[in-house]
Amino acid sequence: MEQHTRMLEAEPVYRANRLTIERFSLERARVALRAAAPRTITIPVVVHVLHSTAAENISEEQVRSQIAVLNQDFQRKNPDRSQTPAPFRGAIGNPKVRFQLAVRDPNGSPTNGITRTPTTKPQFDSGANDIKFTAQGGRDAWPRDRYLNLWVGGTVVDPVVGALLGYAQFPGGPAATDGVVIAATGFGTLGTAQAPFNKGRTATHEIGHWLNLLHIWGDDNGGCQGSDNVADTPNQAGPNSGCPSFPHRTCQNGPHGDMFMNYMDYTDDACMFMFTKGQVARMRTTLQGPRATILASDALAPAARVARLALPTRAPKASLATLVGAEAGSQVTTVFDGAGWVQVGAR
Ligand code: ARG
Numbered sequence: 001m002e003q004h005t006r007m008l009e010a011e012p013v014y015r016a017n018r019l020t021i022e023r024f025s026l027e028r029a030r031v032a033l034r035a036a037a038p039r040t041i042t043i044p045v046v047v048h049v050l051h052s053t054a055a056e057n058i059s060e061e062q063v064r065s066q067i068a069v070l071n072q073d074f075q076r077k078n079p080d081r082s083q084t085p086a087p088f089r090g091a092i093g094n095p096k097v098r099f100q101l102a103v104r105d106p107n108g109s110p111t112n113g114i115t116r117t118p119t120t121k122p123q124f125d126s127g128a129n130d131i132k133f134t135a136q137g138g139r140d141a142w143p144r145d146r147y148l149n150l151w152v153g154g155t156v157v158d159p160v161v162g163a164l165l166g167y168a169q170f171p172g173g174p175a176a177t178d179g180v181v182i183a184a185t186g187f188g189t190l191g192t193a194q195a196p197f198n199k200g201r202t203a204t205h206e207i208g209h210w211l212n213l214l215h216i217w218g219d220d221n222g223g224c225q226g227s228d229n230v231a232d233t234p235n236q237a238g239p240n241s242g243c244p245s246f247p248h249r250t251c252q253n254g255p256h257g258d259m260f261m262n263y264m265d266y267t268d269d270a271c272m273f274m275f276t277k278g279q280v281a282r283m284r285t286t287l288q289g290p291r292a293t294i295l296a297s298d299a300l301a302p303a304a305r306v307a308r309l310a311l312p313t314r315a316p317k318a319s320l321a322t323l324v325g326a327e328a329g330s331q332v333t334t335v336f337d338g339a340g341w342v343q344v345g346a347r
């Protein structure tokens with residue numbers, strides 16, 4: 001959020017984009033809310049692992065554990081949603097979004113969707129966005145119109161608020177810094193992930209931002225004026241942490257109080273397990289608007305493999321021809337027919 005605020009202040013283009021997107025979102029989300037059940041959308045993901053120690057070079061298994069969590073949370077398949085208090089159960093939404101590691105890299109070559117980059121930096125700065133630039137000890141983004149970039153680094157700090165579990169860029173920002181950053185201590189469910197942030201919910205929260213969700217309390221730090229521009233999340237004073245007990249009331253939002261089990265609050269991983277229908281409408285709207293290009297991505301189509309290129313056993317003459325010009329430069333004199341050089345013209 002701090003990074004977002006700094007960008008709003010420093011970059012008029014970003015501020016204008018945010019306004020346009022917010023208007024679009026308010027209009028369209030209302031329609032999306034009433035529309036028929038949408039199809040599942042699959043988002044290609046690249047995970048950039050930055051490592052200054054062996055431990056930070058997290059395993060592919062840990063990466064896959066994170067993708068698995070996302071595929072539960074964004075398809076209303078997370079078993080812990082059954083803990084949602086009865087009065088909020090009817091509000092639970094299903095984003096119908098799948099995540100899959102890319103199989104084709106930006107050059108069209110095969111990939112497992114994970115890049116690994118050694119670095120001298122054990123700590124990255126959300127203000128500088130250094131993790132997103134190879135020249136600054138990070139790793140350059142893959143094209144944001146085709147990939148969701150997820151960067152994982154040892155420690156992530158904000159110049160103002162200090163240590164972060166992660167941060168995201170909203171739609172409407174610069175391409176080079178688009179995506180989500182997560183500290184290794186809050187990524188996936190095993191390896192370097194540490195309780196109480198070892199259930200993969202930091203990525204769920206940050207990708208919520210990447211799909212244009214705001215914090216559930218409206219970022220007014222305790223006031224009751226701010227809003228997340230979502231109607232079915234109760235007005236709430238500020239962020240909750242840990243694992244509150246239900247109901248927890250602020251801003252006269254009784255009888256049910258804060259929806260602190262929403263992914264867009266700051267509670268522990270084990271205590272957040274829902275998006276609302278209104279939040280889902282906003283995310284789906286984002287995928288029809290500012291992030292629509294990702295739907296046409298080729299990143300999940302298997303890359304052509306050289307080994308599978310069909311080569312004829314005996315090349316037909318001149319089809320594989322490599323032409324060699326005469327010394328004079330004008331006339332073709334010899335041609336490679338697949339086996340040897342053949343004279344084709346007068347010398
Ligand atoms: N940007 C937030 C932070 O760094 C992420 C909070 C995620 N919460 C969680 N339970 N994983 O504090």
Ligand code: ZN
Pocket residue numbers: 001205209215
């Ligand atoms: Zn947040």
Ligand code: CA
Pocket residue numbers: 216227228229230231232233234235
């Ligand atoms: Ca609300």
